Amino acid sequence: MKSLHPLTWWIWSLLIVGAVIASNNAWVAGFAMAVAAISVFKFSENAPWSKSFWFSLKLGAFILVIRTVVGVLIGVPIPGTALFSIPRLPLPNWIAGIRVGGVVTQERLLSSIHEGLIIITVIALFGAAVSLTSPHKLLRITPIVIYEFGVATVIATSALPQLVLSASRIRRARALRGDEKPSWRSIAIPLLEDSLSRSLELAAAMDARGYGISRKRSRYRPIPWQQIDSAVVATALAAITFVLVLKR
Amino acid sequence: MINFANVSLIYPTSTKTILEDLSFSIVEGELVLIIGSTGTGKSSLLKLINGLVPHHTGGILAGDITVDGISTKLVRPGDLSHLVGIVGQNPSQGFVTDTVEEELAFGMEAQNLAPDLMRKRVEEILDLMALAHLRNRSISTLSGGEQQRVAIGSALVMHPKILVLDEPTSALDPIAAEEVLSILHRLVHDLSLTVVIAEHRLERVIGFADRIIHISGDGSAKIDTPEVILKDSDIAPPIVHLARALGLSEVGLSVREVRRASEKYRNVGDDLESEIAVTGEITVSANDLTLKYGSHVALKNININVRAGEIVALMGRNGAGKSSLLTTLVGLQNPTSGRSSIGGEFSTELKGKIRRETVGFIPQEPSDLLYGQSVLGECQQADKDNQISKGTTLALLQRIVPSVNEKTHPRDLSEGQRLALALSVVLSAQPQVLILDEPTRGLDYQSKALLCGLLQNFAKELGRSVLIATHDVELVAELADRVIFLSEGEIVADGPTLDILLSSPAFAPQVSKVMSPRRWLTVSDVVAAMEKQQ
Numbered sequence: 149m150k151s152l153h154p155l156t157w158w159i160w161s162l163l164i165v166g167a168v169i170a171s172n173n174a175w176v177a178g179f180a181m182a183v184a185a186i187s188v189f190k191f192s193e194n195a196p197w198s199k200s201f202w203f204s205l206k207l208g209a210f211i212l213v214i215r216t217v218v219g220v221l222i223g224v225p226i227p228g229t230a231l232f233s234i235p236r237l238p239l240p241n242w243i244a245g246i247r248v249g250g251v252v253t254q255e256r257l258l259s260s261i262h263e264g265l266i267i268i269t270v271i272a273l274f275g276a277a278v279s280l281t282s283p284h285k286l287l288r289i290t291p292i293v294i295y296e297f298g299v300a301t302v303i304a305t306s307a308l309p310q311l312v313l314s315a316s317r318i319r320r321a322r323a324l325r326g327d328e329k330p331s332w333r334s335i336a337i338p339l340l341e342d343s344l345s346r347s348l349e350l351a352a353a354m355d356a357r358g359y360g361i362s363r364k365r366s367r368y369r370p371i372p373w374q375q376i377d378s379a380v381v382a383t384a385l386a387a388i389t390f391v392l393v394l395k396r
Numbered sequence: 397m398i399n400f401a402n403v404s405l406i407y408p409t410s411t412k413t414i415l416e417d418l419s420f421s422i423v424e425g426e427l428v429l430i431i432g433s434t435g436t437g438k439s440s441l442l443k444l445i446n447g448l449v450p451h452h453t454g455g456i457l458a459g460d461i462t463v464d465g466i467s468t469k470l471v472r473p474g475d476l477s478h479l480v481g482i483v484g485q486n487p488s489q490g491f492v493t494d495t496v497e498e499e500l501a502f503g504m505e506a507q508n509l510a511p512d513l514m515r516k517r518v519e520e521i522l523d524l525m526a527l528a529h530l531r532n533r534s535i536s537t538l539s540g541g542e543q544q545r546v547a548i549g550s551a552l553v554m555h556p557k558i559l560v561l562d563e564p565t566s567a568l569d570p571i572a573a574e575e576v577l578s579i580l581h582r583l584v585h586d587l588s589l590t591v592v593i594a595e596h597r598l599e600r601v602i603g604f605a606d607r608i609i610h611i612s613g614d615g616s617a618k619i620d621t622p623e624v625i626l627k628d629s630d631i632a633p634p635i636v637h638l639a640r641a642l643g644l645s646e647v648g649l650s651v652r653e654v655r656r657a658s659e660k661y662r663n664v665g666d667d668l669e670s671e672i673a674v675t676g677e678i679t680v681s682a683n684d685l686t687l688k689y690g691s692h693v694a695l696k697n698i699n700i701n702v703r704a705g706e707i708v709a710l711m712g713r714n715g716a717g718k719s720s721l722l723t724t725l726v727g728l729q730n731p732t733s734g735r736s737s738i739g740g741e742f743s744t745e746l747k748g749k750i751r752r753e754t755v756g757f758i759p760q761e762p763s764d765l766l767y768g769q770s771v772l773g774e775c776q777q778a779d780k781d782n783q784i785s786k787g788t789t790l791a792l793l794q795r796i797v798p799s800v801n802e803k804t805h806p807r808d809l810s811e812g813q814r815l816a817l818a819l820s821v822v823l824s825a826q827p828q829v830l831i832l833d834e835p836t837r838g839l840d841y842q843s844k845a846l847l848c849g850l851l852q853n854f855a856k857e858l859g860r861s862v863l864i865a866t867h868d869v870e871l872v873a874e875l876a877d878r879v880i881f882l883s884e885g886e887i888v889a890d891g892p893t894l895d896i897l898l899s900s901p902a903f904a905p906q907v908s909k910v911m912s913p914r915r916w917l918t919v920s921d922v923v924a925a926m927e928k929q930q
Contacts, residue, residue: 284493321765326752338767352452353490358477362508368501
């Protein structure tokens with residue numbers, strides 16, 4: 149399983165994301181997430197970026213909570229069974245379309261959670277692709293043509309893994325200094341700063357090594373597209389076809 | 397080959413000029429050494445050569461720099477990649493692939509070289525840098541010294557005309573450092589490679605240098621042969637300090653020269669006696685500690701004790717298991733079998749305030765310990781954590797490095813300043829045991845002397861324990877009471893510093909090489925012996 153093509157899991161994730169969005173169904177979303185979790189658990193190598201999936205799940209859960217709260221508080225009311233009511237914020241007439249507070253209906257809550265779930269799934273699938281693919285390998289097969297965004301590409305593909313690395317580094321430092329449960333707030337800024345500066349350093353290193361100077365790139369050990377890669381992609385293709393056929 | 401004409405450099409956020417009106421030229425096949433205190437701009441000077449400064453870092457550059465006739469202002473750093481190979485101070489942050497072979501091939505792939513040619517060159521470099529057995533290993537699992545060799549190899553594989561190295565030997569054990577330097581020496585002589593090195597440990601490189609650029613810190617620089625520069629430089633290897641202390645008329649650069657000139661001193665004075673073992677209570681102990689990573693055995697049945705008031709140095713080859721032992725001792729890693737304890741508590745059970753007050757650990761990268769936004773923020777956090785009065789940590793820091801600006805971001809500090817900050821943070825909790833992993837990486841002689849004083853005081857005056865893993869024999873000679881020698885995860889020697897260091901020439905400090913067979917380790921030992929004589 150070690151030598152899957154770096155694009156395989158990315159294609160797989162993109163197709164599944166397509167299937168989830170097309171179906172717009174919470175069960176499909178949940179199922180896709182479960183499959184992604186199993187794949188990560190089974191196939192990811194013990195590399196620094198492998199933790200990206202769990203990190204993306206945490207991030208997704210955070211977004212779900214925020215999304216649900218905001219969705220319930222603000223927006224157009226959906227009629228239905230009233231669950232409870234919160235005081236309504238009086239707003240001037242000229243923004244008549246928007247409502248803050250008021251009656252919270254079961255339908256409103258469910259639709260917020262539903263939308264949130266779809267978003268989580270998309271994030272989790274992205275996290276799974278990052279977890280299962282070495283960012284360095286991905287970079288090696290990136291066509292040189294897009295060097296115009298060279299540095300941006302490097303940063304984009306390495307940002308999440310770097311973020312995860314930095315998170316564990318900072319947590320370790322905290323533990324060493326006897327702070328086992330640091331608050332999110334105290335970590336967030338150093339975390340972003342650290343991972344971004346490391347991504348920039350990586351970009352500088354690649355530049356110094358001549359990345360993108362020649363329009364053509366030779367391969368030391370070509371990474372072949374194998375049958376197993378086709379098989380993985382085929383499962384995702386089957387999933388998206390299945391969803392599209394059912395929808396019709 | 398390299399030409400600097402009236403070069404000045406200033407960073408926009410700084411008020412200090414890094415370099416001012418610097419002009420020099422380096423000819424083909426020359427090995428030039430750059431020396432200067434930490435934070436004086438050595439790394440900036442090196443990065444100017446291939447244009448990483450100011451292309452990637454920003455900064456205002458005046459004057460002109462040409463490399464093999466190409467002005468660095470007009471091209472990107474990548475356009476010089478076939479000409480200039482650069483190895484940064486921190487190779488682990490510069491790796492762009494996962495495995496050793498891929499890393500070596502990366503630059504050549506970018507140059508679109510033919511696969512056959514790449515194969516051949518990779519094999520050559522694997523042999524040259526003694527990396528053949530590591531070819532398929534993931535780079536993140538290599539030891540610091542092995543990573544350094546990979547970084548140098550991946551620069552050399554491009555067959556550059558110029559090789560720029562920022563502290564290439566700081567992570568290497570004495571023997572590996574010697575090997576890397578002799579490879580460079582050979583390339584300089586055989587292929588007329590031009591090499592520019594910044595290094596703090598002059599005792600290792602001075603014999604290879606053709607010329608020295610001494611950056612003084614106020615922007616000015618002196619360029620001359622080693623003999624001239626070292627005659628009155630404050631930055632000098634122990635051997636030069638010895639020559640000065642003995643009043644020898646000529647400053648010799650090699651052990652051979654100084655040995656000839658100092659013959660009469662070897663017949664007088666008393667030898668150093670091995671110190672009597674420290675008898676404080678045991679603060680750190682490991683019983684049958686074994687650690688395995690998969691099938692790889694990192695530590696094998698380690699038994700050690702460290703006592704209160706004792707300074708113990710942990711030495712050994714790159715990848716011998718020093719860092720593994722330290723991280724297991726402080727409880728960052730669970731041993732496969734066996735137990736370790738610090739201050740009577742099992743290492744793995746140390747938590748919170750008790751951990752802080754029991755053991756302070758400075759990892760190989762002191763910045764790993766820092767996560768604040770400024771020096772001041774970091775110090776305030778430490779004050780808060782330890783419930784001590786405000787400003788205590790900052791005061792401690794300013795005692796170690798008076799010049800540090802409290803608003804600076806920890807990332808922008810020099811290596812020495814960063815170490816000092818990490819130390820102050822750790823010491824503010826007044827731990828029973830202090831454990832340091834390679835603390836002298838990137839430190840100049842002055843900061844090193846400061847560190848020695850601090851640790852001596854900590855161990856001897858306060859009666860606490862210090863355990864240091866290091867490759868720096870000069871530091872061990874100055875500081876340690878006892879040396880533990882690790883090899884392949886096993887303890888091969890454990891005894892008083894004097895006995896262990898003098899038993900093998902590879903790990904002997906410069907002074908003892910000059911004074912052999914007399915049993916002296918440092919300049920002050922010799923001076924003391926001479927004074928007693930009179």
